Amino acid sequence: MKNIIKDFKNKANILLADGATGTNYFASGLQPGDPPELWNLQNPSDVFNLHKKFILAGANIILTNTFGANSSRLKFHNIEKMSSEINISAAKLSKKAITSMQKNDEVMIGGSIGPTGEIFKSNGGDFTYEEAVDVFYQQAVSLKSGGVDFLWIETLSSLEEIDAAQSAADKAGIGTVVTMSFDTAKRTMMGVTPKQFMNFFKNRKTKPLAVGANCGVGPSELLLSMKEIKDNLDDTILLVAKGNCGIPQYKSGKISYSGTKSIMIKYAILCDLLGVDIIGGCCGTTPEHIRAIKNSFTKKNNFFQKYNFPKNYLLEEGFFRDLIIKEIGQPWRNISDMEKPSNNQFRKRRRSLKIK
Numbered sequence: 001m002k003n004i005i006k007d008f009k010n011k012a013n014i015l016l017a018d019g020a021t022g023t024n025y026f027a028s029g030l031q032p033g034d035p036p037e038l039w040n041l042q043n044p045s046d047v048f049n050l051h052k053k054f055i056l057a058g059a060n061i062i063l064t065n066t067f068g069a070n071s072s073r074l075k076f077h078n079i080e081k082m083s084s085e086i087n088i089s090a091a092k093l094s095k096k097a098i099t100s101m102q103k104n105d106e107v108m109i110g111g112s113i114g115p116t117g118e119i120f121k122s123n124g125g126d127f128t129y130e131e132a133v134d135v136f137y138q139q140a141v142s143l144k145s146g147g148v149d150f151l152w153i154e155t156l157s158s159l160e161e162i163d164a165a166q167s168a169a170d171k172a173g174i175g176t177v178v179t180m181s182f183d184t185a186k187r188t189m190m191g192v193t194p195k196q197f198m199n200f201f202k203n204r205k206t207k208p209l210a211v212g213a214n215c216g217v218g219p220s221e222l223l224l225s226m227k228e229i230k231d232n233l234d235d236t237i238l239l240v241a242k243g244n245c246g247i248p249q250y251k252s253g254k255i256s257y258s259g260t261k262s263i264m265i266k267y268a269i270l271c272d273l274l275g276v277d278i279i280g281g282c283c284g285t286t287p288e289h290i291r292a293i294k295n296s297f298t299k300k301n302n303f304f305q306k307y308n309f310p311k312n313y314l315l316e317e318g319f320f321r322d323l324i325i326k327e328i329g330q331p332w333r334n335i336s337d338m339e340k341p342s343n344n345q346f347r348k349r350r351r352s353l354k355i356k
Contacts, residue, residue: 001175004149005209005238008060008108009277014297017061017242017280018054019290021112023255025050032255035077037069040089047090051097053287055107058294061278062097063112063152064090070139072116072127084142087111091146110152110177111143113165120160123190129164136168143174150175154242155215157181157188159200170206177240177278179214182225185332194228202234212240215282218247219259219267220324220331223274227320230274238277243267245284257284261292266327268293274320 009015022036028046030036039047047065054062069087071080079086094109116135119125140151153165153176162178169176180188180197187193194213201207211233213225222243233239246259264281271279281289324331 001206001209003209003236003238004175005061005108005177005278009238011106012060014272014276015060015278016058016290016294017110017240017278018051018059018063019245019281019285019287020283021050021063021065021067023257023283024286026254035068035074035079037066037074037086037090038077038079038082040065040069040086040093041082044089044093047093048097050287051094052101054290055097055101055103057287057291059280059290060106061108061110061280062094063110064094064143064146064148065112066090066139066143067112067114067154068117070113070116070135072118072135073114076117083138087139087142088146091143091148095147108149109147110150111140111146111148111174113139113143113151113153115156115161120158122160123158129160132161132164133168133171136165137171140168140172140174144172148174150177150209152176153178155179155181157192158190159192159196162197162200166204166206166208175209177210177212178208179212179240179242181215182213182221183216186221186225186228194225195232198229198232198234201237207234207237210238210240210278212242212276212278214240214242215244217244217332218329219243219245219263220328223267223270223324223328224321224331226271226274226276230276239275240278240280241271241276242280242282244282245286245289248283259284259289261289263328264289265292265296268296270320270323270327272297273323 025036025039051062066087069083071083074080074083091111098104098107116132118127120127143151151169151174156162166176182188212229213222216222222241226241230239245257245264248255248257268279
């Protein structure tokens with residue numbers, strides 16, 4: 001399958017994806033526990049306007065408001081029969097936002113597909129692989145019918161569910177971007193490592209257009225996962241990062257994110273340094289954060305001037321890890337001291353990097 005994103009990327013050095021969906025709707029009145037996907041039908045102007053804000057901020061790729069719009073997830077709200085209508089409407093709203101701004105040649109649409117929320121039989125549940133393929137296929141064909149350019153399969157934690165989603169996309173005849181969510185110590189909730197994620201696709205006949213990581217903990221943790229993905233990546237596949245805007249915190253009955261524009265700028269520049277092709281944000285990322293990232297790419301040389309990089313610096317994870325610690329913060333602050341490099345190891349690598 002032709003990599004349409006790679007062809008599109010030839011117009012720009014780096015593609016910028018949008019930010020959060022649901023967390024941005026909270027400011028417009030979405031209540032915790034309510035399905036944001038239903039807003040495609042009930043509050044289409046809010047969905048339309050958020051897309052426009054991300055496009056104005058500089059996004060080249062916007063995702064449909066369909067993360068939880070598969071029938072398995074929607075049944076928790078007793079609206080599973082509305083899945084097709086929701087997905088088609090979401091895709092059309094995305095297209096409408098692009099067209100209204102005359103950006104048809106500058107912005108692409110990824111049809112967001114999240115996990116089913118079901119436990120597979122292989123893990124002690126009742127959900128079969130065949131059922132998963134069917135659920136994903138129904139969502140895939142609806143998004144394709146609505147006009148998305150490709151599917152954006154995101155925040156998955158098991159390889160079996162990725163296989164089901166990718167198989168559904170193959171059946172629907174549409175390309176994919178696939179990202180997993182890595183949490184503690186670079187593992188998904190189901191224990192998958194970035195290297196295992198990459199090895200999974202090596203023997204598949206149909207490859208994704210792009211792969212990467214999204215969500216998880218914060219940008220520091222995501223960057224370390226991205227490093228391992230990069231080290232094991234098939235160079236025919238593009239690399240995508242969509243990190244949270246800092247770490248989620250529960251304050252005064254509300255969820256907020258610790259990230260600032262400065263942190264997200266540094267996260268994006270480190271993504272660029274690593275060779276990420278598509279950079280965006282996940283939970284807590286606003287259009288203002290995306291705009292700041294967009295503007296930062298013209299100033300990245302000032303950032304790099306602080307360091308005297310040794311040759312092949314990215315071949316050693318320690319160098320990149322120290323950059324993350326210096327610029328954004330220590331990944332997994334709460335992991336045991338046994339898992340942390342010693343202070344002496346940090347000092348040695350910092351001296352070799354000549355970090356100021």
